[in-house]
Amino acid sequence: MDFHSILQYVIFLAVATALVRPLGGYIEKVFSRQTTVLDRLCVPVERLIYRVADIDSNVEMTSTQYAVCFVLFSLAGTLLLYAILRLQRFLPWFFPQYFTTPLSPDLSLNTAISFSTTTTWQAYAGENTMSYFSQMVGLCAQNFLAGAAGLAIGIAFIRGFARQLTDTLGNFWVDTTRALLWILLPGALVGAMLLVWQGVPMNFHHYVVASSLEGSKQVIPQGPVAALEFIKNLGTNGGGFFNTNGAHPYENPTPLTNFMEMLAIVLLPAALTNTFGRMIRQPRQGWLLYSVMVLLFTIGLISVHLFEQHGNPRLGGVDYHNSVSQAGGNMEGKEVRFGIAGSTLTAVVTSNTATGSNNSMHDSYTSFGGLVLLVNLLLGELVFGGLGTGIYSMVMIAAIAVFLAGLMVGRTPEYLGKKIGPAENKLIILYALAAPATILSLTALAISTKAGLAGLTTNAGPHGLTEILFAYSSCFANNGQSFAGLSANTVFYNITTALAMMAGRFGLAVPALACAGLFARQRNTPSSTGTLRTDGLTFGIFLTVCLIVVTALSYLPVLVLGPVLEHLMFGI
Template identity: 40%
Template sequence: MVELLYFPFYLGLLILVSPFVGYYMAFILNAKLLPFEEITFKFLFSGTPSSQTPKQYLNSLVLFHFVGAVILFLILKFQNYLPFNPLQIMGMDWDLALNTTISFITNTNWQAYSGESQLSNFSQMFGLTTQNFLSAGVGISVLAFVSRSIVSAKINRFGNFWQDLFRSAFYILLPISFFVAILLVGQGVIQSFQEPVLSLGLDGVSETIPMGPTASQIAIKQIGTNGGGFFGVNSAHPFENPTPISNFIQMFSILFLPASCVFLYGKITNSFRHVWVIFFVMLSFLVLGFASVYISEWNFPGNLEGKEFRFSLTESTIWLSTTTAASNGSVNSMHDSYSPLAGGIAIFQMMLGEVIFGGVGTGMYGMFLFLILTVFLSGLMTGRTPEYFGKKIGSYEIKWTLFGILSPTVCILIGTALTIFLESGYTAKGPHALSQILYAYSSAAGNNGSAFAGFAADTLWGNLSLGFSMLVGRFSVIYAVILVAGSLGGKVTTMSFDGNFKLDTPLFGVLLFCVILIVCGLSFFPVLALGPILEQLLISKGIFF
């Protein structure tokens, strides 16, 4: 009985908390001046930074990522010369360091390495954890830019990137992460600089157990929808996730800021009914995904390999559903161990492009592209001029909207096809092999970061091709969103009439749901049919891979 109430309680708490946190985020991002901000900006900019045009905002964003990437790459490549390295771990190979750098600056946190054995504490703390804050802050900043542009009055300046990033990191992400880290330490998640512990296992084999500042990294990995764990097996490791309470805290942390970003958008645009429609469209996808995963796993009761007995079926399947609905990628069980249908649902949720809540900020600005597309198609069907918040949608906006939606799709399909022909870095055969490769490129292009563990990613081809997919998946969407929002922001807002298409009705929600499902379904159904769907049908006939 308690297990049946777990998921409704989870959703109820999400619905209750998200609006308040979203309104707080909107207040922070649109405030005139915040405590300590004036001192910081006087030091960095000789005064409060001025608002930027879309092009200036993009230039600042690209410059910031380039500098951050160079610094992180050098940390990873030369970590053996840096402090806080008790295991004397050597620097990464250049291709793995490059892949990891791209992974963390794009909020993907794809891990082609095992953190406790291939990264020093310095690399984990000052390299990866720092980027966890900054990459999530960029997502919030871009969403703030989009929200301001929608309600602008024919101007082309919608905020300053540096100010938005500073506020997102220091006034939103940092205090929430500090609070969550304290809760996790209270549950037994380690936060230590002790030397590694030598232990004698039950089999009589001596083992070295690394210690480290784990709770601080786990908090922001979940809050910022990053997903990269301190340990290789992520939140399935008892040092990262020791109790059912720590499991719920982390699982709730995955979604509550992405859900709050929906209401951040609503507060800035003053469109509360509209964003509730968006919220429930996202929630509908999440509920359907969870139900499919849970039912599929319930029908395979002996499918226990890769599952943690510390957590129930409900806890494991909710985690799989939420982590692939968001761009999080953390795991409390191995996704490669799930039934083909459950794994296929996880893949499809990533293929949707971070719009089932998605990443912090990224889910809502990714949904913004589908909103534009839905309004445009609705206008074509009804013979009305397509308008979004009184801004007319033209060919320029539609071209960039389709570019942002389809670019990650191209990376997923072409990356999978090329890997099948050029690379043999996977262990399974048949349709499951296709599912493993497809999962990897969906995870990379969707900036998710989780994986089917059977795919051997740490190869030259894997590191470079997946790194490229991460870059496209992140920056093609950001580029398209800022150009579309900037173009709309510079247009005159027309008066609303009774005949205009309503954005705050259940009908619009149904249309939005259908557009997302049809666009992604047409793009991916053939390859899903050859992978997880075929495998599920063969397993029902007793054929396993």
Template identity: 45%
Template sequence: MNDTLAGWLQILALVGALALTYRPLGDHIAHTLTSAKHLRVERFAYRLGGVDGDADQKWSVYLRSVLAFSAVSVLFLYAFMRLQSHLLLSIGMPAVTPGVSFNTAASFVTNTNWQSYSGESTMGHLVQMSGLAVQNFVSAAVGIAVVAALIRGFTRRKTDRVGNFWVDLTRIVVRVLLPLAFVFAIVLVAGGAVQNFHGVDSISTLIGDHQSLTGGPVASQEVIKELGTNGGGFYNANSAHPFENPNAFTNWLEIYLLLVIATSLPRTFGRMVGDNRQGYAIIAVMGVIWAASVAIVTVNELHSVSSQAGHVAGGMMEGKEQRFGIWGSALFAVSTTLTSTGAVNSFHDSYSPIGGGMTIFNMMLGEIAPGGTGSGLYGILILAIIAVFVAGLMVGRTPEYLGKKLGGREMKFASLYILTTPAIVLVGAGLAMALPGERAGMLNTGAHGFSEVLYAFTSAANNNGSAFAGLTVNTDWYNTALGLAMLFGRFLPIVFVLALAGSLARQQPVPATAGTLPTHRPQFVGLLTAVILIVVGLTYFPALALGPLAEGLS
């Protein structure tokens, strides 16, 4: 079989598998979020946690619960890392430095999983499995909980209640993430991913050299790293590491896992609002953007476009693994940056100018195609609101989406959401470029060096976590600045989403009339796609022109 046909089959198999999962998983999540019954294990958790599982919360209380849980999580993780040398299973690792501890705590709680450290030389097994991996689960569940509250804003009428955060969080973990993680962790191990509690084993190689074989509970963390769109690798090489991602099948499976929840959530949305066609429209927009991005990156990598190194070498294999090849690497790179995953199986810094630039652009889109678990759906629903608003302006009537009027209050929250991330990215990257010490952190020079800095802030503020990894980021300044970018980039948008949910839930729905814009037709799919590209394009074009575009055209 030739390379092109195999590459196409790999993509088609992925799309087919996701399409088969769309309905069952989407319906299951919808049922999880709407069922009146608690499982016994969930009741037990509420009792241990001291929370009332039957309360219905106002948006402000829901928000305070999200923020309290996240604040406690940051402090807990920070303390965990600072104290790791005193704990079990530290495999000889010393306490993590304050800068890295803060950055990493912010990173894992915000579902970013930016890593300014190397796992194999910084983190013991206990911090990895009982600290970082726990956040991989719950930060993903927080994203789904927030979008559940937003959907309830659309479905409920004349109420100030949007659901119960503790119930949403617990149910998503217990009924969705944990069962999937367990099954696929075993599949990953069967494929070759390691799962043990070995420390570093010193062995003598075939020629008698010393080699240090690392161990760890890797598969159990790897699976939720993808499934929860987290992306923080057990090892520095992330999903390029053969112990995390041993072969082309596990590679394909990991891409499937990092997409599967975010691509099924539109079904959950359609199901909860009582019109599955609304979900199809959203998944169609996600699919169009994803497919275009896969095409652009794959073509640029296959043909070494504008890359001197690629032409001299005879292909873009620098930073890529032989077992995945170009197709398997490009597919992963696109999927990881269009979700908020940020795991990498190849190193984007060495991608062709437009291929690498596309990974930055993917994140700039706000990670909505399909985006992170939950965060992708609430991101695209905000953009849908903007699209409906734009359409309303054209015909001069008050816009409405799913029967809810989008008045001044709703549009303010939507606009604030849209403005937050670019503000953090551009101010952060601007500051870093203005400071000589921070500028010196660039590995590469010229336009590509600027792309490294732009990538870092785009990745942090959008809670992605991947990097143009040449940039030296383990400094106090970057650890602090990027840590703050992650926290603001995660929680300010959540504030606006939940405020919007509260505002929508209070309304009495208006009946659809002949003048109502239908939001399930191809026309709306086109409108929403255009709005996404225009809003993002106008915001980031100058920054992109200085980095990847300048490099690609020179």
């Protein structure tokens, strides 16, 4: 690994870490209604929204009420987006002469569910399918709304640990409104302006038809790219304006924009660990969770970089070494302007979070490089994760670690002063089993049916299995990226991937909220000499091992049949 790659990785983690505390404190102030610098601008708008929507901001909700509002809000967003997509030919900024992929009912439904769950799985080419109206009023709006709803769920979950002897977790409409006005809108505005400064287009111009030197015609898409580009990262969504997503020079023109966009993805999920520690009045707990995230992130970063820099040893006579004259390594499917380091950073950031904003084709990675990205997805949004989902995913797994530790010493498990009894255990286990039950079942269905195998138009064998497994893992993780070798725009895949998206969004959020509701009703148990400390090095190591073991027990057989077998067969 060369010096410049190491420097890029170190600076990225250093900047992210430096912003965790101030941003985490700001998020706590926003949701506890303390004074912030944006109150003068946001409070009048907030009051207007409550007045128009007839919302009483002083009324709080139980976990059940909160979950119902979350589901209904997502359903309303899905139906609205579906209507926009089905009617886009009658709406402004529609250029049918450039569109090659029709928005069929099943593709429209899949896309609507995809963006309303922050998955942004795209079985279409954006510039050849979506009008500017659909991109801005439909997709971009859902990036804001679905991201704000996810952040609200995360805050409500934290309140379950911060409160005691209460049935309420806050007000969904208030939390979503404040997430939108105080956090996502200002962040997206500043970020979009920075991208425009770097050359990302922001216009509603007609597509440009240019003549190449050979005399052929080339269509150059235009559009309000910057507006969609930054919120897709900040809101941990990831849907690209163009088919090639972050590899397109209009979406991601320079190494600096790549760095900023990746930073935007991790900032809020990372800061929520600090918000968690502040709200439960135990800052060390938040820093421990963040440290585990950084450890796993660093392991993935180093692993992918080494696998990709090493390349394919079976290609004789090829010099893979990095030098002044070449990037070296496996550059297939990667942009020269990003190289191995920029591509690896993006691949690891996006596969660890719910943001599929890739700038390289993961289908072209080495077997073990792709394996690491797949494992990141299968970990379950634990390393930074999605907006709101990352923090409750990590805490739920920490509760499993505490439960296992309690079994070892023969004590009733406690986490942060909350006892983990039979009711809590059932919800935690339901949460843990949701991912393997959904991903493995849908993968088995795809590889055992003609409709599923029909999607493998490029690869078969172990790599084909990996492509299918990656697709369902990505959809369940509300991530949205793919190996790009799977033809997913079919009725079979549009329906089954939509099922995976909904299971990943609601099958995890609802049990997490229910569990938070049970914890909020409890009285905090004071620490004693027999209480397991969960803010030290020992528990951090135990939690990390627990994460790896649980993931291996769930997915090791299918990983062996996929990327591991491919490596043994082809040595790549």
